[in-house]
Amino acid sequence: MQTVLVAGAAGYLGRHIVVELKRRGYRVRAFVRDGRKLKQSGPFLEPAVDGLVDEVFEGDATRPETLRGLCRGVDLVVSAMGLTHPDARMTPESVDHQGNRRILEQALEAGVGKFVYVSVFHAGEMMEVETVRAHEAFVRDLESSGMEYAVVRPNGYFSDMAMFLKAARVGFMVWIGDGRSRINPIHGADLAGVTVDALEGTEREVEAGGPETFTYRELLELAFEALGKKPRILFIPLRVAEAVLSVIGRFSPKLAALGSFAVAVAGMDNCAPPHGSRRLGAFYRELSAREKRNHTTSHQEI
Numbered sequence: 627m628q629t630v631l632v633a634g635a636a637g638y639l640g641r642h643i644v645v646e647l648k649r650r651g652y653r654v655r656a657f658v659r660d661g662r663k664l665k666q667s668g669p670f671l672e673p674a675v676d677g678l679v680d681e682v683f684e685g686d687a688t689r690p691e692t693l694r695g696l697c698r699g700v701d702l703v704v705s706a707m708g709l710t711h712p713d714a715r716m717t718p719e720s721v722d723h724q725g726n727r728r729i730l731e732q733a734l735e736a737g738v739g740k741f742v743y744v745s746v747f748h749a750g751e752m753m754e755v756e757t758v759r760a761h762e763a764f765v766r767d768l769e770s771s772g773m774e775y776a777v778v779r780p781n782g783y784f785s786d787m788a789m790f791l792k793a794a795r796v797g798f799m800v801w802i803g804d805g806r807s808r809i810n811p812i813h814g815a816d817l818a819g820v821t822v823d824a825l826e827g828t829e830r831e832v833e834a835g836g837p838e839t840f841t842y843r844e845l846l847e848l849a850f851e852a853l854g855k856k857p858r859i860l861f862i863p864l865r866v867a868e869a870v871l872s873v874i875g876r877f878s879p880k881l882a883a884l885g886s887f888a889v890a891v892a893g894m895d896n897c898a899p900p901h902g903s904r905r906l907g908a909f910y911r912e913l914s915a916r917e918k919r920n921h922t923t924s925h926q927e928i
């Protein structure tokens with residue numbers, strides 16, 4: 627039985643990858659910063675996976691001294707590790723590029739057979755975004771490392787689409803652009819299937835989106851519909867958003883970097899080859915039902 631190291635195993639995609647690997651009969655070593663996270667389910671309906679992982683390796687990819695022995699006894703590596711939230715101590719360069727590079731070094735040292743990395747769809751068109759540049763810097767390291775590899779390129783996850791539900795709950799949403807750009811987001815479980823297929827297959831680049839394509843306007847409306855609310859959306863022209871970002875950039879480069887990703891995404895179609903079967907409307911309904919249940923329980927406890 628082959629052992630797979632999953633980096634980012636406590637994250638949205640990472641947890642689904644763990645589930646998929648176990649379904650296909652692999653042993654799983656989870657690389658996480660805090661093993662306790664695996665015991666709880668995640669915020670976007672991703673499952674608790676503590677009962678599925680065979681070994682937990684705790685460490686921090688930005689601290690090399692915590693990575694010794696990470697890949698010892700490991701046959702294959704999948705990394706869905708990345709910096710997805712602003713962090714005062716870390717940068718895309720320190721996590722997405724250098725952090726993954728350290729994992730790759732451990733994998734090379736241990737004689738790992740293949741490394742699958744989750745980067746970003748249409749990266750070449752978003753190189754002004756710091757996170758995308760860092761992802762691609764690692765892809766170049768991987769390509770030149772001599773390691774057998776595959777790069778998975780997803781467009782947008784259902785977990786990211788949850789922000790529309792959050793905004794719909796507030797009752798009002800501001801969106802950059804005219805809402806006519808299109809995207810086919812993918813559920814973590816469907817993408818996990820694609821990722822493990824990449825681990826087992828021979829393709830080096832795998833682009834992946836979900837089965838349904840929406841305009842952003844339709845996405846926003848779907849979120850309001852899931853809550854039974856009437857859509858109230860303000861569309862801000864792209865040029866205005868860019869001007870605001872350049873002002874923000876003078877005070878908060880980190881916030882501006884995040885904003886530049888939103889502007890880049892809002893301004894173009896982001897449709898990747900379709901995979902999987904899970905539907906966004908069902909995800910929205912399930913997520914909002916869970917939140918309602920949690921809300922009721924916490925009120926009953928008071």
Ligand SMILES: NC(=O)c1ccc[n+]([C@@H]2O[C@H](COP(=O)([O-])OP(=O)(O)OC[C@H]3O[C@@H](n4cnc5c(N)ncnc54)[C@H](OP(=O)(O)O)[C@@H]3O)[C@@H](O)[C@H]2O)c1
Pocket residue numbers: 633634635636637638639640657658659660663685686687688706707708709710711721725744745746747780781782783785786
């Ligand atoms: N979300 C999207 O729509 C999208 C689209 C295309 C590509 N991607 C890429 O796909 C990857 C996975 O995304 P996701 O949404 O699953 O992200 P996520 O839920 O934030 O998971 C990322 C994981 O990386 C771990 N991590 C971060 N810094 C680390 C460090 N220094 N050392 C060890 N582990 C660290 C996090 O650990 P903790 O659990 O301890 O925080 C987390 O579990 C990311 O690289 C992301 O950029 C995302």
